[in-house]
Amino acid sequence: MTRTSPAEALNGVQPTHACNCCNKHFRTGVLVRARATYCEEDGWILQQIWCENCADSVTQKITDRDDEAIIGAIFWNRRLTSVKTKQNSSK
Numbered sequence: 001m002t003r004t005s006p007a008e009a010l011n012g013v014q015p016t017h018a019c020n021c022c023n024k025h026f027r028t029g030v031l032v033r034a035r036a037t038y039c040e041e042d043g044w045i046l047q048q049i050w051c052e053n054c055a056d057s058v059t060q061k062i063t064d065r066d067d068e069a070i071i072g073a074i075f076w077n078r079r080l081t082s083v084k085t086k087q088n089s090s091k
């Protein structure tokens with residue numbers, strides 16, 4: 001069974017519009033990073049989102065599970081665009 005990539009699945013998703021770490025509001029055009037997890041019924045689901053400043057320290061603690069991924073994206077009109085997978089342990 002093939003799984004959609006987190007980048008594909010999360011393009012266009014509307015995240016919460018503040019960093020989960022420092023609570024800074026995202027403005028259109030900023031880079032954000034997010035953690036997503038995969039479940040069979042719903043596919044990739046956004047769990048947390050951070051500004052670039054917080055992302056480095058937070059994403060280092062991410063485990064190596066294959067149902068978890070870190071994505072990078074641009075916050076645009078309250079949606080995620082140009083989503084790229086940064087870290088995903090599934091091979």
Ligand SMILES: [Zn+2]
Binds near residue numbers: 053
């Ligand atoms: Zn932050």
